[in-house]
Amino acid sequence: MSTIFEEIKACIIDGDDELAVELAEKVIAEKINPVDAVHQGFIKGIEEVGAAWTSGEAFLPDVMMAADAMKAGMDVLEPALANCDKGDASDNKGSIVIGTVKGDIHDIGKNILSALLTAAKFKVYDIGTDQSPENFVKKADEVGAYVLAASALLTTTMKSQKEIVDYLEENNIRDKYYLIVGGGPTSQHWADEIGADGWAETTEEAIKVISNLMVNKPIED
Known part of the structure; x- marks a missing residue:
């Protein structure tokens, strides 16, 4: 399962919105916990991009593409997330x-x-x-x-x-x-x-x- 989380993280870093959608759909199809996918995949990716931007290693277009990819994937997961327990x-x-x-x-x-x-x-x-x-x-x-x-x-x-x-x-x-x-x-x-x-x-x-x-x-x- 960690493999798909790594794939999600990588696609956010790459700013690949099509792959973000595909992987989010895979999360739902394979009944993977969407909360785990968000925290261990999407957020890990955007955190890495954000850190790179802060340090000057990434530029605004990189952040924009990562943000778009994250939004595309999160839009797919939103209904599933709404049905999950709120957690801690x-x-x-x-x-x-x-x-x-x-x-x-x-x-x-x-x-x-x-x-x-x-x-x-x-x-x-x-x-x-x-x-x-x-x-x-x-x-x-x-x-x-x-x-x-x-x-x-x-x-x-x-x-x-x-x-x-x-x-x-x-x-x-x-x-x-x-x-x-x-x-x-x-x-x-x-x-x-x-x-x-x-x-x-x-x-x-x-x-x-x-x-x-x-x-x-x-x-x-």
Whole structure:
């Protein structure tokens, strides 16, 4: 069984999304524990890529390809994972809903952060691009998350991050969620201006910000 985990790890490092899908389907077909496949295969691969990127041995395209491969494989495993026991809560640092805001279809940064958060043992629910405030909250309610991570890659869509804050306030649920924002045109000043709970310029900073937010509330599955 360790052989398939090594194959999964290698395909993530290589950024081979087709093989990632094929191996994820094999995990399901052979009734291999999908949680083991994630932790011993997918996460091991993305951790190695992340470490190489941090040390300067890998470059952004390498991380992007690895993130895409991981997402492709995880999409296949998601139904099987949903049917598994939650396991030891100590293995889960907390749940996060991440997405690109309404009007914006860019997802490179979001996908990388999703993968690295997963590697850091957070439970990540990626709702994709062009997402409304309602969709962020709906998913958070569904999975019991209280951290929302909203990405905007265009100056014209930054206002959609503020719309999330406005939506939370208008529905009297602002105190239920932490909102972290990011993306090329954003800044700490912008986050402060709209009333977000955090901002990060890099994925490493985002993980630190989210980790700090998590300590203020109990971990939720």
